[in-house]
Amino acid sequence: MSGYRHMRGQARQARRAGMQPMMVISPGDPVPELALTVISRWAWRYRSELAPVTVALLVAGAGWYAHAALRDWWPVIFAASGSAGCVLAAFGAKLGMPARLERAYAAATVLAGGTWVTAAAVAGPSAAPLPQALGIGTLVLSVPWWANRRRRSKVRVERAIAAWPDIARNAGLDGSQVMHAVVDLWGWRARLRLARGQTITDVTAKIPALESGLGTQRGAVRIYPTPDNLANRCELRVLDRDPHADAIGWQGPSVTSIAQPIVLGPFEDAEPCRVSFLRRHAILGGATGSGKSGGLNELIANLAACRDVVIWAVDLKRGMELRPWAACIDRLATTPAEAASLLADAVTILYGRADHLAAHGQREWQPSQSMPALVVVIDEYAELAEQAPRAMKDTDTIARLGRAPAVTLVAATQRPTQKVMGQGAVRSQMNIRIAFRVEEQRDVDLVLAQGALRAGWHAHKLNAPGKFLVRSPEHDTPRRARAYLLTDNDVTQAAAQYASGRPRLDPVSQAALASTQSRNVDNTDPEQPDDTPDPESTLLDALSAAPEQGVSVAELIAATGKSRRWVYYRLRELASAGRAVQTTRGLWRAA
Secondary structure (H helix, E strand, C coil): CHHHHHHHHHHHHHHHCCCCCCCCCCCCCCHHHHHHHHHHHHHHHCCCCCHHHHHHHHHHHHHHHHHHHCHHHHHHHHHHHHHHHHHHHHHHHHHCCCCHHHHHHHHHHHHHHHHHHHHHHHHCCCCCCHHHHHHHHHHHHHHHHHHCHHHHHHHHHHHHHHCHHHHHHHHCCCCCEEEEEEECCCEEEEEEECCCCCCHHHHHHCHHHHHHHHCCCCCCEEEECCCCCCCCEEEEEEECCCCCCCCCECCCCCCCCCCCCEEEEEECCCCEEEECCCCCEEEEECCCCCCHHHHHHHHHHHHHCCCCEEEEEEECCCCCCCHHHCCCCCEEECCHHHHHHHHHHHHHHHHHHHHHHHHCCCCCCCCCCCCCEEEEEEECHHHHHHHCHHHHHHHHHHHHHCCCCCEEEEEEECCCCHHHHCCCCCHHHEEEEEECCCCCCHHHHHHHCCCCCCCCCCHHHCCCCCEEEEEECCECCCCEEECCECCHHHHHHHHHHHHHHCCCCCHHHHHHHHHHHHHHHHCCCCCCCCCCCCHHHHHHHHHHCCCCCCEEHHHHHHHHCCCHHHHHHHHHHHHHCCCEEEEECCEEEEC
16 A cells, blocks of 8 residues: 555655656556546447447347347237338338448348247247347348448448537537538538638638548538538538549430520530520630540530521531531531621621611510520630631621620630730620640630639649530539540431421521622722732732742741731641642742
8 A cells, every 4th residue: 555655655646747647547546437437438430330239239239138028029019020121122222322222231141130039939039949040140140231332331420420510629629510511422422610700712712721621532522602601601512532533425415496595515524514604605615635526526416406597617637526516506617717708797787686686676686496695606716716817807897896786606715815805895795614734724714714723613623535624604613524525426426316307597688698798799999909919819829929939938928918827727738738838937939
């Protein structure tokens, strides 16, 4: 006893000195209770993993009780277990078991347990071979339980909820709480109650810290507003696996009228991304290889299925992208001159329809098969700005005035800078912004409007072709979607299928075009034809007249009056066709 008092004295001295004393155990300390507490906490933490053992113990207890008190009731026990198994197999989806295998596993477990209890009621739980059967059955049925992904996800969610106060404090969101959480096919989502003064913007800015605290992969956390749109609520979504990891095949058009919202692809929660294009201009932006052209093909495929819309298109890559849709496109421009003429005619139709609406006291053009809307699709808009700068004025007019007459502009480009989009109203009038992967963070604001990057629209983090973010009147939250994949065979089949049902321009638009053409013919002097030099012909003539060593690019720029980029683009095109050769650096001649 004197030794024990000495140890207690040392402990008091250590505490006075600010040191951590050694644990002192007196003869009366409840050591067994301490061990029981540790074991209980361990069992509670791993209660999900130990669930098969717990069920086995309950089954053994039920068998003992049935043998002692309900021995003559074994037929009822067997019938009840069989009925319960059948109910689980048939209606388990309503009890939180959506997968068929999960329902089958639950039914098999109930039937096995009920059969064992029935046998134990008759023969006794210790009668051979019932103990051995219980042990082997427990081991066999434990394997699917331990391997189940949803079960493991639920365990991770429960532990994340338990640790949320520490995670939130370390992430700078102290005071936020998890209201409830749900496990789904791709991961789990939780509804958060934010502390006073916190907003969804604060949570979005803390996404990297939350990913670190939750132990997820980079880019696995999403933050969305709740359906009730409360300022102090948000939804936290954690993806265990990417639902958009694989390409999603196109299943056919989603609309039959331009008045219906077009499904561009599924969001990460499998909800379809629906966007209405009637009376709205759209811009598709993204780097090379981001799937921008695939998204444009999907849009045209849906428009081709609509019998109340006429499609005009501009493809200055000589039609490489859009020519497969030629059967469904009423007018396709593949040169700068054709593009300028097409856009000028679109403006003429716009004014003609506006005059018609004003004369009949109407405010909007209502698309139908006999009076279709007009959609002008421009691929690689930057090339149009470079090669046909005068046509930019017409695109500006369409962007400003095309809504009511149902003349819509859809532009696809890599970087929609103010220089590319012109100095007018084109970019500001784009109601629909679709951003595929961009190379630089600053490009996010170029495509999705100023301030999008700060608000969480991280298009630079999209990691697969076809993934996109859409910003439109229906979609003001940065939710990732993936466009359906149209193969070359899909494009060929769709173009052939819908070519026969394509509408033609309405009489009002045709009359407007005819009137303009008539005025142009009347104002032309046949004895003085237009001798304005064609840049294409001028370039070919200069290359043909070049000496053996070639002509310089600077001289070609001066001769054609075009930009250096235009000249280089044409030279590469002619070289590919075998019509021009580069004799030395900066010098060219005809082949």
